[in-house]
Amino acid sequence: MSLVRSIVCSACLLFSNVTLSDQWYLSPTASLNTFYDTNVRLSNTNPENSFGATAIAGVAAGRATETSDVAVKAEVNSRWFSDVPDFDRTNGALYFKSFQQLERIRLGLNGRLNYDSTETSEEQTSGLVQVNKRRTRAFLQPSLRYSLTQRTDISAILSYEAVTYEDVENIPLFNFTFGTAEAGIRYRLTERLNLVSSLSYDRYEAESVERSSNTYGITAGAEYEASPTLSVRGYAGTQSSESTGLASDDGTENSNTTGFQFQLRVAKEFDNGKLVLNADQGLIPTGRGTLLDTTSLFLGFDYAIKPRLDLRLAVRTYRNREPGGEASVNNRDFVRLEPKLAYKLTRNTNLELGYQYRFQDRESIDGYATSNAVFLTLRYSGDKYDLYDVAQF
Incomplete structure (x- = not known):
């Protein structure tokens, strides 16, 4: 709860200097989704199919x-x-994001509080999506960037997250905390090309299983605006992790691993669409009581077939491996593919017809699991309304 209070207090501090003339806005969103899924639990055996519906309501200020x-x-x-x-x-879910630009300093603060289900929260990490248990995640990230010269910036980022699960006594999911400190430098070599480098330190703790790790990382790379419609960012480096945990004989087990890490982002805009590719690899925190060496890929494509009709495609893949490369129940591969057609009914309302395919293959289990789903979604994204017009203080 201390993390939640920090987010609220920081938000209040930023809000305290705002007057009604600052024109705060309010923007509502909503969607209603109906679907049919052939394997709701994404199980290797005895798949359960079901019709269903999802309703989402949100508001941004x-x-x-x-x-x-x-x-x-x-x-x-x-x-x-x-x-x-x-x-x-x-x-x-509650999200908070802010920045303040001073003469040579840029201050930022991001926060997030999620109360969700393991049905979706474990997709990237443990893959334990067969049960519906509650998860709470609190995240806070202050940042600072300072301009040393017209070409050189230095930055510092701190982040902390705390994840807790409910009613998981018979499920191998464990509460954990994860903190990161990162320092970086960016040098503008040309108007289009930036050179970047960073050092990082991560601390992971899962107290219920008495496991912890310290991870040190270094990366270097570049950011390049190839054209007004094409941008590329790439970073690569190494990570070294020192882990401590209980051994099978109730003693203490120590391990050291060193691995490769990278991040790549390519964004290309076309006359009638956009393509985004994200790929990364590194050690990430999980509810399995350990860090996992994870390679992930995201491909997003939007194309306007007609003035009101868009084709959209989203592909996500994850490959989780135990650090060090040994065999483990945590090793698995996951794919989610989502093509859909979106038709603009009005300026603020879309009707979407889509399909979703999920695939999961665990190294320790024979066979693999697949799921096919079709869905129909009505989505509303409201205009930005002046907050004073909505509620006259």
């Missing part, structure tokens, strides 16, 4: 100027299943 930006968003997400009622759930 914010204020942006030439030197600052503050945005807050709250969202409630409820899902129902006709034939798998134990997967019914209601999630909530």
Whole structure:
């Protein structure tokens, strides 16, 4: 709860200097989704199919100027299943993002509070999406960037997250905390090319299983604006992790691993669409009581077929491996593919018809699991309304 209080207090501090003339805005969003899924639990055996529906309501408030930006968003997400009622759930989320630009210093503060389900929260890490248990995640990230010269910036980022699970006594998921400190430097070699480098330190702790790790990393890379419609960012380096935990004989087990890490982002805009590619690899925290060496890939493509009709494609893949390369129950591969057609009914309302394919293959389990789903979604994104017009203080 101390992390939540920090987010609230920081937001209050930023809000305290705002007057009604600053024109804060309010923007509502909502969606209603109906679907049919052939394997709700993404199970290797005895798949359960079901019809279902999802309702989402959210509201964002914010204020942006030439030197600052503050945005807050709250969202409630409820899902129902006709034939798998134990997967019914209601999630909530609160997001906060801000920055303040001074003469040579840029201060930032991001925060997030999620109350959700393991049905979705474990997709990137443990893959334990077969049960519906509650998860709470609190995240806070202050940052600072300082301009040393017209070409050189230095930066510092701190982040802390705390993850807790409910009612997981018979499921191998464990509460954990994860903190990061990172220092970086950026040098503008040309108007289009930046050279970047960073040093980082991570601390992971899962107290219930008495496991912890210290990880040190170094990266270097570049950011290149190849053209007004094409940008490329790439970083690569190494990570060294020192881990401590309980051994099978109730003693203490220490291990050291060194691995490769990288990040790549390519964004290309076309006359009628956009393509985004993100790829990265590194050690990430999980609820399995350990860090996992994870390679992930995201591909997003939007194309306007007609003035009101868009084709959209999203592909996500994850490859999780135990650090050091040994065999483990944590080793697995996951793919999610989502093509859809979006038709603009009005300026603020879209109707979407889509398909979702999920695939998961665990190294320790024979066979693999697949899921096919079709869905129809009505989505509303409201205009930005002056907050004073909505609620006259």
